[in-house]
Amino acid sequence: xxxxxxEIVDSIIEPVGSLKNTxxxxxIGDPKKQVTGVIVAFVASQYVIQQAINLQxxxxxxxxxxxxxxxxxxxEYMKNNSVYKDKRDLIIRGELSIFRCHDYIHQYxxxxxxxxxxxxxxxxxxxxxxxxxxxxxxxxxxxxTEIAKHIxxxxxxxxxxxxxxxxxxxxxxxxxxxxxxxxxxAIPLFEDEGVDLIIAGEGAEWETPEYVKDSVIQGKPKAMLxxxxxxxxxxxxxxxxxxxxxTYPNIPVHYIKExxxxxxx
Amino acid sequence: xxxxxxEIVDSIIEPVGSLKNTxxxxxIGDPKKQVTGVIVAFVASQYVIQQAINLQxxxxxxxxxxxxxxxxxxxEYMKNNSVYKDKRDLIIRGELSIFRCHDYIHQYxxxxxxxxxxxxxxxxxxxxxxxxxxxxxxxxxxxxTEIAKHIxxxxxxxxxxxxxxxxxxxxxxxxxxxxxxxxxxAIPLFEDEGVDLIIAGEGAEWETPEYVKDSVIQGKPKAMLxxxxxxxxxxxxxxxxxxxxxTYPNIPVHYIKExxxxxxx
Numbered sequence: 001x002x003x004x005x006x007e008i009v010d011s012i013i014e015p016v017g018s019l020k021n022t023x024x025x026x027x028i029g030d031p032k033k034q035v036t037g038v039i040v041a042f043v044a045s046q047y048v049i050q051q052a053i054n055l056q057x058x059x060x061x062x063x064x065x066x067x068x069x070x071x072x073x074x075x076e077y078m079k080n081n082s083v084y085k086d087k088r089d090l091i092i093r094g095e096l097s098i099f100r101c102h103d104y105i106h107q108y109x110x111x112x113x114x115x116x117x118x119x120x121x122x123x124x125x126x127x128x129x130x131x132x133x134x135x136x137x138x139x140x141x142x143x144x145t146e147i148a149k150h151i152x153x154x155x156x157x158x159x160x161x162x163x164x165x166x167x168x169x170x171x172x173x174x175x176x177x178x179x180x181x182x183x184x185x186a187i188p189l190f191e192d193e194g195v196d197l198i199i200a201g202e203g204a205e206w207e208t209p210e211y212v213k214d215s216v217i218q219g220k221p222k223a224m225l226x227x228x229x230x231x232x233x234x235x236x237x238x239x240x241x242x243x244x245x246x247t248y249p250n251i252p253v254h255y256i257k258e259x260x261x262x263x264x265x
Numbered sequence: 266x267x268x269x270x271x272e273i274v275d276s277i278i279e280p281v282g283s284l285k286n287t288x289x290x291x292x293i294g295d296p297k298k299q300v301t302g303v304i305v306a307f308v309a310s311q312y313v314i315q316q317a318i319n320l321q322x323x324x325x326x327x328x329x330x331x332x333x334x335x336x337x338x339x340x341e342y343m344k345n346n347s348v349y350k351d352k353r354d355l356i357i358r359g360e361l362s363i364f365r366c367h368d369y370i371h372q373y374x375x376x377x378x379x380x381x382x383x384x385x386x387x388x389x390x391x392x393x394x395x396x397x398x399x400x401x402x403x404x405x406x407x408x409x410t411e412i413a414k415h416i417x418x419x420x421x422x423x424x425x426x427x428x429x430x431x432x433x434x435x436x437x438x439x440x441x442x443x444x445x446x447x448x449x450x451a452i453p454l455f456e457d458e459g460v461d462l463i464i465a466g467e468g469a470e471w472e473t474p475e476y477v478k479d480s481v482i483q484g485k486p487k488a489m490l491x492x493x494x495x496x497x498x499x500x501x502x503x504x505x506x507x508x509x510x511x512t513y514p515n516i517p518v519h520y521i522k523e524x525x526x527x528x529x530x
């Protein structure tokens with residue numbers, strides 16, 4: 001039985017239905033080709049592409065874009081850039097197809113990226129309320145430091161960034177994946193949802209973190225953790241890989257987790 | 266001799282001339298009031314406002330907005346937020362005026378925020394080429410780790426984040442303050458300007474850092490440091506404070522540097 005790239009793509013889209021406004025599409029490749037194997041990763045990096053070729057898998061499912069931008073894959077200043085060219089050449093030489101799965105998985109019910117992170121943190125067992133771009137987790141009492149250590153351990157992270165009260169005892173946590181830690185998504189959770197702590201992938205530093213700093217100075221203890229964009233979304237892509245593997249048990253499906261992007265000095 | 270708030274504001278605007286499209290304005294306060302003292306800071310935080318009141322200075326010059334957003338100071342979801350309300354009440358009770366100085370100082374020649382950072386790093390002595398949103402610094406040979414340690418020491422930082430080759434020996438560095446570490450500003454510097462290392466305040470993690478990661482895997486060693494948005498721009502506001510103090514020697518001018526926003530766990 002042969003399975004086409006389009007068929008795999010359709011199965012990813014299926015729970016949501018076709019979206020009109022989306023960054024998700026086959027960024028490169030031929031949808032009619034037979035799938036030899038599937039690679040799922042947070043980002044179709046040079047390393048992930050090399051792994052796809054080594055593993056003879058001709059379809060990569062990536063959450064973020066190939067060329068370092070959310071919207072555009074071919075920007076003018078990239079034209080003569082050797083990193084861009086070498087990466088693109090390798091994709092073409094490897095006869096790879098790359099499907100971006102960003103908006104679809106976020107629109108699963110619940111958000112597949114959130115579901116993946118909750119599983120990775122072993123937090124599905126807690127009382128979880130899913131909201132459009134966040135979820136609220138009701139945990140047993142833990143300090144922010146204890147929660148930070150739990151996250152580092154579960155996600156194998158060298159560090160997380162913290163602002164606010166590290167010793168604050170928390171039971172209600174707002175969780176936001178990716179670049180959703182900005183003011184508009186995160187700040188309302190503190191008072192509308194009564195969370196003590198917000199955990200996000202990343203967000204502009206002068207938005208929610210400055211709010212948390214002010215809140216603490218005003219005598220309203222709060223805290224925020226930035227755990228890293230990739231760290232917050234890799235588990236969701238791992239979850240997607242398992243889902244594809246279950247749907248297509250005869251196709252080799254590999255989830256690739258890369259080394260942590262940042263270290264601290 | 267009495268100096269009005271408007272007069273100080275005019276002196277800050279003067280090197281650039283009045284801008285039409287700008288976030289810079291007197292966000293709150295009365296421009297006709299006599300200045301009792303000036304506070305200059307990266308952000309008009311709760312702490313900075315308290316300090317202004319303690320020091321009996323009724324004008325705050327801030328680089329970022331008061332309420333956690335670049336463009337808008339009064340967003341709907343803030344309406345009933347207690348941190349917003351308590352901060353706003355304190356500003357009003359303290360009879361403070363707050364002028365946002367973001368775009369003007371960036372348009373000084375050279376960019377005042379960049380000039381401040383170069384001074385703080387003791388790098389003005391190197392060959393520096395100022396470009397519209399970045400500058401290129403030609404330094405003696407140093408490894409990325411040595412540069413990171415130099416920055417931490419000069420700016421009193423607990424950590425910086427690094428992606429790429431820590432042991433890479435650098436002579437040409439691209440420097441970007443604030444949230445200018447994104448793909449569009451930063452990536453072209455690598456090949457168009459031949460920099461080995463980019464140092465930025467912050468930027469989206471899946472843009473330039475992912476480029477640097479790919480470049481390294483392709484055998485083109487490069488590195489990037491995110492030193493923190495506030496860390497990269499506080500020296501520029503310190504520089505502005507000195508400038509105001511020189512222009513108005515009879516007015517008390519205080520630059521306030523806050524504790525580092527983030528720690529790592």
